[in-house]
Amino acid sequence: MLINANTRLSVILKERPDALEAIVSISPKFQKLRNPILRKIMASRTTIQMAASIGNCRVEDFYLQLSAFGFQSVNNDNTNEPAESRPLYMQSIGNYEIIDFDVRPILEQGNDPLKSIMNKIIEIQSTQVLRIINSFRPTPLMQLLSDKGFESYAERIADDVFHIYFHQAEKANAPIFKEYEESVESWDKVWDEFQNNLVEIDVRNLEMPGPMEAILSALQTLEKGKALYVYHKRVPLYLLPELAEMSFRVSINKLSESDIRLLIYK
Template sequence: MEIAANTKISAIFKANPDAIEAIASINRHFEKLRNPILRKILASRVTIADAARIGGCTEEEFYKRLEPLGFTYTSKAEYAAKPAAVAHQMPLFLGQLQQESMIELDVCEDIATGNDPFLKIMDAVEQVNGSNALKLINSFEPTPLISILQKRGYTSYVEEIKPDLVHTYFWLEKIAAGAPVTPAPVIDFNVMVNDYEGRLRHLDVRHLEMPQPMIAILGELETLPPQEALHVTHRKVPQFLLPKLQERGFALALKEVGPNEVHLLIYKEN
């Protein structure tokens, strides 16, 4: 198998199970890969480049350990050592946040016991609204998660407290800088409700646990006629739903009624 920096660790293990021990022996950061549950959580989301960064080593270490197992690579020029990470000062936005504006989530125990914390993290991320931030406490730098959230508009800052203890912060920089939190003013919501009178479907997802609200909403939209709109009652503004609506050609108006009640009106854009 030919490998490169963007090759997923799970693909390597699938090609040759002996690679598990080869990578686990690189340094202590990878010893958790010997645990089949943790291996399932981590390997499917991490590339060689990601793993090298997490483990504080170079990609060359992976190529050297995997070469005897029959893995090949295109160029030894890829072995060039990466420069040491530069310590960065905490961003001003984080430094000015009050303690009550920091959402803290510790997933170290989840990782240690083999529980995948991804949905728990996504639930916490949805609470980030532009005036607060998420502080994720983990045993390693969550490189794949940083990449996913960066594409969705989240800024991150990583702080290594000590070996096996990393604090990663996520916040919405553009919104924090003054962009509006809601995609449409309240008056637009009221106007749209009147326009769709008699052509509304209603869906209340406040009782559902993550990620069921998004699944239920997208499921309803699959059968929604173009001339109708979906009126959703939610606990909060579903940040991860918004880009999915845009991808599917839907527009959105919303109205925040209270701390745990948000009304969404979803309709097909003309």
């Protein structure tokens, strides 16, 4: 099978599931791929080039590891980021007005920048590109806005600095989220059903994207008939679409602005 920098990890693993350990061995940051739930989400949205950026390694490292599994690479002589892996608008980025938004101060204060990002996105014109400056690659956000008609591209500037570019690829309605109350079950009803069958997890002290990863990891071993009871400090708006896609249901109890309880179940 031919692969290149744009080949998604899910395609590779579908062809050769036994290549998982070879990929994990490339960088310690790929250990998460051993978690089936995280792997399902991450691998389907991550190309070799993206993974190389996340793992602080080279595209060629993937080619070398995967060659033992019968994969043949194209553009193998170019270990840098290939221009064709960038969206068309990124190849002519100088023609656009770049609107910068640094969300790191918001995160450092323990707040969720999602609503602020949405407000910025709404204002973006076809001649503009929104550049989010973040401390990690916000894959769920990128997928969320992709569903709303926005192209995205992430560049790793340093170990803890990412620039994520968003451009409206097609005419789309403003990506306003419905209030979460509209998409979750009644707390009292769900609590009565599961209060004696709970698995508890506290993610309040984890830095993003740690809470999402911890929750998805816990759901991997959640037994049938039980609910995951999560102590959180914010409503995880990024995570709700992912949970719905995996057929999980969610109930939310907002005790205060910084004290949120979740019940996640099937």
